[in-house]
Amino acid sequence: MPRFFFDVFNGESDTVDLTGQDLQDEDAARGAALQMLAGIAHDDILRGGDARTAVRVRRGSVPLYHVVMTLSEHWIRLDS
Secondary structure: OOEEEEEEEOOOOOEOOOOOEEOOOHHHHHHHHHHHHHHHHHHHHHHOOOEEEEEEEEEOOEEEEEEEEEEOOOOOOOOO
8 A cells, every 4th residue: 555645734833744644545645635634624713713724645755636725714894
């Protein structure tokens, strides 16, 4: 099984994966990256504010897949 690495970039505490995960194929790696991003999104939503997070999937030093999530929120006040 190939080993995939998942690096996370959010502009505050970027993390380079040094361990990786053995997964069946690139589709499984894509699914794992999206699940990781969903967990991060949950935390960002609870924290509030704006956030931009990217997950890069690599095999060794070769990038294979990149996904970015942007959360932007603001109140629209009609009473002011």
